[in-house]
Amino acid sequence: MTAKQASSYDAKDIEVLPGLEAVRRRPGMYIGTTGPRGLHHLVWEVVDNSVDEAMAGFADRIDVALLADGGCRVEDNGRGIPVSRHARTRKSALTTVLTTLHAGGKFKQGAYTVSGGLHGVGVSVVNALALRLEAEVVRDGFRWSQAFERGKPVHPQIQKGRRARRTGTTITFWPDPDVFEDTIAFSYGAVSQRLRELAFLNRGLEVRLVDEREEDRSDTFRYKGGIRDFILHLNRHREALHSRVMYLEDQGGDAELEVAMQWTASFSENVLSFANNINTHEGGTHEEGFRTALTKAMNDFARSKNLLKEKDSNLGGEDVREGLTAVVSIKVREPQFEGQTKTKLGNTEIRSYVVKALNRMLPEWLERHPKDARRIVEKARQAQHAREAARKARDVIRRKSLLDSSRLPGKLVDCTSRDPERAELFIVEGDSAAGPAKNGRDSSFQAVLPIRGKILNVEKARLARALQNNEIQALITAIGTGIGEDFDLEKARYHKVIMLTDADVDGAHIRTLLLTFFFRHMLKLVGAGYVHISVPPLYRVKVGRKVHYLSDDAELEAFKASHPKARPTRFKGLGEMNDEELSVTALDPATRTLVQVRMEDAAEADEMFSTLMGSDVAARKEFIQQNAGDVRFLDI
Ligand code: 0RA
Numbered sequence: 326m327t328a329k330q331a332s333s334y335d336a337k338d339i340e341v342l343p344g345l346e347a348v349r350r351r352p353g354m355y356i357g358t359t360g361p362r363g364l365h366h367l368v369w370e371v372v373d374n375s376v377d378e379a380m381a382g383f384a385d386r387i388d389v390a391l392l393a394d395g396g397c398r399v400e401d402n403g404r405g406i407p408v409s410r411h412a413r414t415r416k417s418a419l420t421t422v423l424t425t426l427h428a429g430g431k432f433k434q435g436a437y438t439v440s441g442g443l444h445g446v447g448v449s450v451v452n453a454l455a456l457r458l459e460a461e462v463v464r465d466g467f468r469w470s471q472a473f474e475r476g477k478p479v480h481p482q483i484q485k486g487r488r489a490r491r492t493g494t495t496i497t498f499w500p501d502p503d504v505f506e507d508t509i510a511f512s513y514g515a516v517s518q519r520l521r522e523l524a525f526l527n528r529g530l531e532v533r534l535v536d537e538r539e540e541d542r543s544d545t546f547r548y549k550g551g552i553r554d555f556i557l558h559l560n561r562h563r564e565a566l567h568s569r570v571m572y573l574e575d576q577g578g579d580a581e582l583e584v585a586m587q588w589t590a591s592f593s594e595n596v597l598s599f600a601n602n603i604n605t606h607e608g609g610t611h612e613e614g615f616r617t618a619l620t621k622a623m624n625d626f627a628r629s630k631n632l633l634k635e636k637d638s639n640l641g642g643e644d645v646r647e648g649l650t651a652v653v654s655i656k657v658r659e660p661q662f663e664g665q666t667k668t669k670l671g672n673t674e675i676r677s678y679v680v681k682a683l684n685r686m687l688p689e690w691l692e693r694h695p696k697d698a699r700r701i702v703e704k705a706r707q708a709q710h711a712r713e714a715a716r717k718a719r720d721v722i723r724r725k726s727l728l729d730s731s732r733l734p735g736k737l738v739d740c741t742s743r744d745p746e747r748a749e750l751f752i753v754e755g756d757s758a759a760g761p762a763k764n765g766r767d768s769s770f771q772a773v774l775p776i777r778g779k780i781l782n783v784e785k786a787r788l789a790r791a792l793q794n795n796e797i798q799a800l801i802t803a804i805g806t807g808i809g810e811d812f813d814l815e816k817a818r819y820h821k822v823i824m825l826t827d828a829d830v831d832g833a834h835i836r837t838l839l840l841t842f843f844f845r846h847m848l849k850l851v852g853a854g855y856v857h858i859s860v861p862p863l864y865r866v867k868v869g870r871k872v873h874y875l876s877d878d879a880e881l882e883a884f885k886a887s888h889p890k891a892r893p894t895r896f897k898g899l900g901e902m903n904d905e906e907l908s909v910t911a912l913d914p915a916t917r918t919l920v921q922v923r924m925e926d927a928a929e930a931d932e933m934f935s936t937l938m939g940s941d942v943a944a945r946k947e948f949i950q951q952n953a954g955d956v957r958f959l960d961i
Pocket of ligand 1: 374378
């Protein structure tokens with residue numbers, strides 16, 4: 326764990342800003358949504374405060390419990406939130422932190438904190454959006470507590486008589502059902518995944534999670550190897566090219582850098598970057614610095630060892646990163662988060678800091694591990710050759726205009742509108758479903774492209790081979806953007822590309838293959854928010870003259886409870902629906918259910934892909950059995 330001296334704290338440092346009414350009036354401004362994401366945001370916010378305390382070197386354990394009554398409890402063994410009285414507000418520091426917007430920010434300065442961006446809105450926001458919140462602090466020899474309802478203190482801070490030696494903070498909160506949709510609950514999977522990530526990113530920190538609801542589940546995360554263990558975890562189903570994980574760390578004046586890397590036999594690149602424990606999906610200066618330094622170090626090493634001859638061209642960045650799994654974690658004093666989702670690090674000084682630190686450490690590591698280094702260079706050389714071959718193949722195909730959207734694929738049933746913003750492309754599995762889709766659509770703006778059978782697995786095949794596949798060619802041509810280096814979002818012919826597959830194992834497989842393709846070769850299409858999944862219902866029930874569609878077994882059970890006599894029928898496949906049914910359940914914007922595929926899904930999707938598409942057969946089998954038809958990873 327990184328031990329950093331926190332500046333000495335005084336109650337007067339807490340800045341007082343207006344109350345929490347604004348938060349309750351416009352929760353979206355503070356936590357994004359009032360759906361599942363927003364609900365989980367509350368947990369991240371509270372946990373982040375405890376992690377900050379751990380990063381500052383004062384806590385080494387965090388306990389999280391999902392309570393049977395719908396609440397969530399987060400406990401740490403840090404110094405405890407100060408309880409002394411604030412000079413100006415004459416309130417206790419604890420009360421101020423919990424009732425004043427942004428009070429926490431000022432008060433956390435000195436350590437590496439999160440300012441703006443995804444989290445860091447302050448625990449007062451959680452308080453405002455909680456039906457009830459209870460804070461308990463142990464410090465200065467006593468136990469202190471205070472309860473709040475919808476952000477307002479129920480009573481002043483209470484000092485409990487019992488002397489206590491150990492210090493710490495416990496925050497327990499119950500989300501307000503007036504704010505959040507009441508059908509949503511904390512997801513054990515989502516919470517445990519984030520906590521595990523935090524444990525990887527903060528070496529030695531022990532994070533425990535207990536589910537006290539129906540299911541009796543718990544996990545303890547503690548990684549002595551930190552992000553080294555993270556790499557081993559990410560690569561657990563991949564074939565590593567070298568057994569030692571490369572690990573580099575540097576303490577700069579205003580930042581700390583940690584990098585862990587391992588190359589695998591895979592063809593894809595898996596670089597995760599973090600700034601102050603936040604996954605910087607959109608990259609930023611730390612990631613740019615990392616890429617620059619890595620490409621240079623590999624070329625310098627390859628040249629110096631004559632693995633690259635004078636006549637050979639330099640290894641490209643993507644050659645060097647083929648098969649690479651890397652975690653770049655930076656802790657910055659005052660991070661600036663930019664980008665559409667505020668997950669891009671903007672601090673310009675960080676780029677040169679990272680380049681400088683890695684220019685020193687990377688060559689050292691390569692010289693010290695010559696066997697591993699040669700294997701990595703060999704892999705990059707193969708990637709370079711494949712890239713050159715792919716370019717030639719693409720040139721040939723381009724010359725033949727196979728990817729040119731002026732020659733649309735014969736299978737495409739296009740729409741009449743030429744306005745991409747309005748136009749939608751349905752990628753439909755099999756010819757049987759294509760018929761109803763073609764008839765049931767609104768042909769003015771909905772196009773249909775039937776995909777036959779399993780399209781080529783692009784995880785295992787390099788782009789050159791993928792491009793020879795007819796289904797892939799049709800896909801690229803219909804979408805119109807081109808691919809890889811030629812990709813041009815402006816040329817997209819549809820701003821909604823919608824996958825429509827059966828709700829069975831085969832459908833899930835095809836959907837995953839398509840997603841693999843989009844994430845690997847048309848990432849910007851995902852980034853633009855164009856890629857969607859249409860989720861058709863599983864059941865149909867007729868009560869009197871009215872037809873109801875039920876999306877899953879849970880809905881079916883609920884429906885049966887109130888209509889015991891109803892006889893639901895299960896849809897086996899899209900092909901079994903008639904035109905009208907398919908239109909209502911999957912095509913018509915007014916009645917269909919669409920899930921947007923987001924960039925944040927990439928990491929989890931990547932794990933799914935490498936398991937599902939990679940070469941570890943046993944892992945694949947197990948994964949399919951456990952996750953058939955599951956779009957869970959797209960939900961939070
Ligand atoms: C600032 C100063 C001090 C403690 C904390 C923040 C703190 C906040 C949270 C939120 C959750 N757990 C926390 N643990 C600690 C204390 C400074 C001092 O003791 O001098």
